[in-house]
Amino acid sequence: MLAAPVPSVLGLGGRIRAVRGDLSQPEFADRLGTSAQTIGRYERDERSPDAAFVRALMDRFGIDPRWLVTGEGEMMLPSASAPVIAAPGGQGGVPVVGLAECGLRGWYQRDLLAINASRPGDFVDPEGFAVMAIGQSMVPAGIVQGQLCFCSPRTAPSVGDAVYVERSDGAATIKLYRGADGEWLVLEGWLDPLDGRREPYTDRLLLITVKRIAPIIYVKRKL
Numbered sequence: 001m002l003a004a005p006v007p008s009v010l011g012l013g014g015r016i017r018a019v020r021g022d023l024s025q026p027e028f029a030d031r032l033g034t035s036a037q038t039i040g041r042y043e044r045d046e047r048s049p050d051a052a053f054v055r056a057l058m059d060r061f062g063i064d065p066r067w068l069v070t071g072e073g074e075m076m077l078p079s080a081s082a083p084v085i086a087a088p089g090g091q092g093g094v095p096v097v098g099l100a101e102c103g104l105r106g107w108y109q110r111d112l113l114a115i116n117a118s119r120p121g122d123f124v125d126p127e128g129f130a131v132m133a134i135g136q137s138m139v140p141a142g143i144v145q146g147q148l149c150f151c152s153p154r155t156a157p158s159v160g161d162a163v164y165v166e167r168s169d170g171a172a173t174i175k176l177y178r179g180a181d182g183e184w185l186v187l188e189g190w191l192d193p194l195d196g197r198r199e200p201y202t203d204r205l206l207l208i209t210v211k212r213i214a215p216i217i218y219v220k221r222k223l
Contacts, residue, residue: 013045015068018075019061032056048145051099051134065099065132070146070221094119094150097129098172117148120218125152129214131164131174137189138162138174140198147221149174151214162216163187167209174216175203183207 010018016039020028025036025043032039033056041047049068057063064077094117117130130148141162143149151164157177165187166172175187185205190198 010071011045012048012069012071013043015071016049017043019057019063019068031060048135054099054134066146069132069134072146072221093117094123094128094130096148097131099132099134117150117220120150120220123150123152123218125154125217127153128217129153131172133174137191137198138176140190140200141176143174143216143219147219149216150218150220152217153212153214155215155217157213157215162219164214164216165205166211166213167205168211169209170211177213177215178202180207185210185213 020039020043023031025039029036029039032053034053038047038053042049042053054065054068057068058065058077062077064074067073067075096117119128128150130150133143133145133147133149136145143162149162149164157163159177159179161177162174163177164172164174165185173187175189178186178188180186181204183206185207187203187205188200189203190200192198
């Protein structure tokens with residue numbers, strides 16, 4: 001791993017290459033549970049890393065996910081071990097609970113991160129939380145990789161809202177809410193670009209497997 005500061009002008013692939021440092025691609029891949037071919041595609045910006053890869057960089061190398069996906073802030077996470085908890089009554093910071101995969105199979109395992117986001121002025125839901133978007137399938141809805149999505153579980157979703165959906169097994173995603181059809185929750189996202197166009201797709205989820213739905217109230221770039 002690099003000891004010197006990493007230039008902020010590096011793109012996402014360059015930042016992954018900087019984290020790899022003196023390790024070979026096979027060595028780096030082995031530590032992260034992926035393949036050298038995948039690492040090569042990430043470093044050449046041929047493919048965006050998924051949430052599992054970003055989480056592995058956090059766990060094994062201490063990399064700040066915000067720096068990795070946006071180039072902002074510090075490369076390394078602060079060495080804080082205390083859990084991040086939102087203050088009662090809608091005051092204080094907002095816990096960042098995970099990396100929300102915005103992809104065709106965009107489900108990630110919810111897990112509290114050791115970072116806190118500053119609370120928007122009128123975001124008063126005491127149960128509110130934030131997730132960091134990973135992937136590009138929600139770009140047509142205005143959600144870009146690396147942005148923080150502030151979610152309000154006390155707010156009822158309306159058709160067309162961007163929502164955080166968490167299953168009973170703890171996996172979650174960000175999609176557009178299209179309502180319910182009998183026993184099914186209907187969600188919508190977009191496929192990867194083809195000839196410059198993104199086609200929408202529909203994702204259906206049994207309502208009995210849904211733990212909670214939280215509309216995204218704010219989207220912002222910085223913690």
